[in-house]
Amino acid sequence: MISVASNAVPMFPSLVADDDPSEFAQELAAGLRARPRQVSPKFFYDATGSALFDQICELPEYYPTRTELAILQEHAADMAGLIGANAEIIEYGAGASRKVRLLLDALERPQRFVPIDISGEHLHASAAVLRADYPALDVRPVVADFTRPVALPPRLPGHGRRVGFFPGSSIGNFDPAEARRFLRLLAGQLRGGGLLIGTDLVKDPLTLHAAYNDAAGVTAAFNRNLLVRANRELDAGFRVNDFAHYAFYNPQQQRIEMHLVSRCAQQVRIADERFDFAAGDAIHTENSYKFTVEGFQALAAEVGFRARASWFDAQRWFCMHWLEAPA
Structure with a gap:
């Protein structure tokens, strides 16, 4: 279950325990500094994210x-x-x-x-x-x-x-x-x-597209929960509802890419560092390769x-x- 260009640093660094906000802050800040911006999908899986993923597994499209x-x-x-x-x-x-x-x-x-x-x-x-x-x-x-x-x-x-x-x-x-x-x-x-x-x-790419863009919006909620978590644990200040869920199949890479796209200009803070988003700026949150x-x-x-x-x-x-x- 990320900007469209290939990533300059590894997309999926090693997992950390879900109760370590300092690791979350460090990796989130590093990912927002990167171009294109990116966050590892490991951070999806707090208690809320895990429950949302369980719901995704029951969806007709998935x-x-x-x-x-x-x-x-x-x-x-x-x-x-x-x-x-x-x-x-x-x-x-x-x-x-x-x-x-x-x-x-x-x-x-x-x-x-x-x-x-x-x-x-x-x-x-x-x-x-x-x-x-x-x-x-x-x-x-x-x-x-x-x-x-x-x-x-x-x-x-x-x-x-x-x-x-x-x-x-x-x-x-x-x-x-x-x-x-x-x-x-x-x-x-x-x-x-x-x-x-x-x-x-x-x-078929249409089958793949539907699986990551369900009609009920559960996958979108799962994706945005990353920002909810950042606000709760790090007081980041993301305007969660002003980020659009965006997922598509990249046939050259044989992978689904998931992104969060800002609909407006906004600022967030991780620790003492400010990050500016313009309308259309994206955070790449996940790849899912097909084989x-x-x-x-x-x-x-x-x-x-x-x-x-x-x-x-x-x-x-x-x-x-x-x-x-x-x-």
């Missing part, structure tokens, strides 16, 4: 969630067979942990579930529900930057493979170089195990993963890959 759920419902048993018994599942960017339930239900004696997410309040609430629903499962939530090395719980004797779960095509929020670095990190964390990962596929199956598998192979299986929805809009990690 196909990724329902298509990936359909794939899991149809093929979870096959996935579980490849993962094996007594597995430890690490979910990156866990959110509400809705999709992993289909996988947990299909697995043979899953031993541990480690959800990792930036939004601590949202994560702990989801983990508490999972503990109640899966009393035999060791649920260990980790509030952390999952794009950096994370201190995972030590493996226990008798456990099966350590398997990563990264649904939702969140890999598309990284630019290609960052995606490569992130996959290399996972290849090390999951050594000897594997990765079950979702990718949104290249398709071909062959292109993504080639990217994963560069860092040592081996593609072993792929599953699709009926329209072939979405793909889930089983990648074996290097031993």
